Amino acid sequence: MVLAAGSGSRFGGGKLLASWGAGLLLEGALAAAFAAPVRSVTVVIGADAEAVAAAARSFDPRVLVVHAPDHAEGMGASLRAGIASLPPDAAGAFVFLGDMPRVPTAILRRMAEALAGGAAAAAPVFEGRRGNPVLLSRALFPDLLALTGDAGARGVLQALGGRLALVESPDDGVLFDVDRPGDLNR
Template sequence: MPDLSPIVLAAGRSSRFGGPKLMQPLTGDRGAMCVLSQALQPWLTSFPNVWVVVPPEHKALRAQVEQELDAADRIHWLACDQSASGMGHSLAFGVAQTPHASGWLIGLGDMPDIHASTLQSLAEKLASGHALIAPVHAGKRGHPVGFNALFRQPLMACQGDQGARQIVQDHMELLVTLDVDDAGVLFDIDTVADWQRRELAFAAP
């Protein structure tokens, strides 16, 4: 799906974390990098370009990610003035900024452990003609979620903190799920305790 736009939402307020969690150092296969850098690695492995929705005050985060990943020419930063109003506004903004896309794979910047192979499989499902696709691990539906162009207007109408959840619920008859051996599709870092558990798990033999 050459005109698929992969969008990573990274404009949250991190209120439950108590600080800028996406800049928090996190251990990974390539050493310690910030949470957003770790999360973006599989996206950059899977796609030639990635769109990242951030808040207006994103310069420090952008500088850190570009230093750690050396992919400044492939990351398209989308500063959303209304990001403080909720994830739905950020999602709608990201879709509106990619008007020529035939579909979108929507992920979250605080999910650092998704496999590149999962992203590629989801993209292939969209390319094969499915309208709505989501990964499932251990019987639970996770992220990212893929939408084809049928959902352009509903995605651009998203508001508040619900993101696209209501769109998925309203079109369950179109949803195709993909079983994956990838616990990363269920794990995000919301709190300091989440970050600590992730660090301990990565350090375990």
């Protein structure tokens, strides 16, 4: 799933629809999500819902769109909406952030292999810093459905200890996100 429900207030609004490369910022996250070993890609929308949904469908009409009605609460609401929308037989969920356009796709299969090998979740690391996306096993879905506020899955991941597989990233794309317009030029 790609979380794309935020208002981008630090950016001044409309962040996910900002120009990035030859397309839109959101398209970087979508490209990574479609490169992952998954059955489907869901985009969770909220602020700018119609425009973000249209951009996602324009990128790939196979995308599933889910609206998080309480998106203003923060990332917890987006995660709840996304997790609740998954099919009952989903073994897990990758969680991509719509404002992270440079995720190296080489890590995605290795993350899936870690989960298949028994990890409760997998996350990339670059130079000792944990990044995104994360891959969460179905066993964590009840905890994710109980999230509130804007911290996302951070607390759930921290509680896993050694059950969180850390996968070394080939570059800093797992850390790079866009918060302000000037970040587009980094």
